[in-house]
Amino acid sequence: MTKWLNRLIKPNTQMSEKEKINTEEKILQAAEEIFVKDGHSGARMQQIADKAGINKSLLHYYYRSKDKLFSTVFKFIFSKLASDIMNIFDSEEDIFGKLEKFIENYLRILMKNPIIPMFILNELNKKGNNLATIIIKGSNINLNKFEEIIQKEIDAGNIKNINPKSLIINILALCVFPIIGRPLTEEIVFNGDTKKYDEYLGQRKDEVFAIIKSTITIEK
Amino acid sequence: MTKWLNRLIKPNTQMSEKEKINTEEKILQAAEEIFVKDGHSGARMQQIADKAGINKSLLHYYYRSKDKLFSTVFKFIFSKLASDIMNIFDSEEDIFGKLEKFIENYLRILMKNPIIPMFILNELNKKGNNLATIIIKGSNINLNKFEEIIQKEIDAGNIKNINPKSLIINILALCVFPIIGRPLTEEIVFNGDTKKYDEYLGQRKDEVFAIIKSTITIEK
């Protein structure tokens, strides 16, 4: 009973055996794949068990219910993405270089995980979802730091006096939309030409940076 | 047997009685509400029947299966939104005025139906979804016209030599993201302040137009 209780209280407690971790890990990986692909209500416990190569009962042994398993997976995915993003602003360049790096890295991450943002937005938009606030507040995302940096640059007269909040939203919008809107935009803008769309995404970072740059540059 | 067959072949056939349309209409409205709120896999047929105030069997009588009902609803919603958008470009102003009107109207529509875009994007991103191509191709969305207009302006030297496809994507991105990303951005950028976010959305159109304008304006 001890280990079991331990896992509930301190989920990250390391277990003495190294092999046994594998099951929990396998479940998590399988669940991640299925949940991301099908969403909470679309995913099936049996499907996850099959993908993990284990009995369905084991899912309930390690994670008591579908909801618990889901929220674990969601938290995991979100924090992984969030930390990836947050680690980006540590470069020592000027504000323009920082923004360029940020956009470049963010787009790279999104393109490497193209279904993750849709998954997150989709679940966040579900009615009666307290998960959003809970998880986001629990995450290490800290945009105050970002806003401070921008404000400092404005005060120093290096960039236009824009709203830092808008800047964030615009960057996110311009980066995220081509990924989550792909089925739509690829079809309606690129007439379904997948290769062309890939090319487009490849140079999207330059486009986004150019736009963002123009919104903050002081005209002479 | 005739009417029933008729409905399958020509779904929009008007029926002789005026009252009887009500049931089909009630189902459609209820289904629209439920599907948009819960998505395809989250919605329940019983739920829809209850909301429509009818027997569940009637759902299957009018629309043979859940999938058929869903695709009908989806098609309906999508074309409604699409035509709303397409009817916007008929103003007689110059290109800047046209774009401003477009952004203004598009944002207004989105804000009036804030969960529709998420619904559409979400379903379009489902694996194995042929609905996307089918419905989009069947819609009256025609961006060639838009691209032509832009190209003409470029040739006339009125705007910068930009990629019309990028212009479309940027407008969509800047308009749609604040709506579909609201749970996220409201929390992480506005610290959960709903009123502030509403205010922000209220003046978003000016922001978006300013950005779009700056991306096409020729600097002297």
Place this chain on the structure above:
DNA sequence: AAACGGTTTAACCATTTGGTCAAAGATATG
């Protein structure tokens, strides 16, 4: 080897869910 605690499984369960069917109610038609 026996006892113990964590792990895994198969069988099972209650409920939900999409869907069917036969029959009853309407409504038009001859």
Place this chain on the structure above:
DNA sequence: CATATCTTTGACCAAATGGTTAAACCGTTT
């Protein structure tokens, strides 16, 4: 009115689904 067609309902069904349980399994400790 009688007949045929269309509409609506309640009872029912098979499959799916999240979840439980008792027992088997297995490594460790004594």
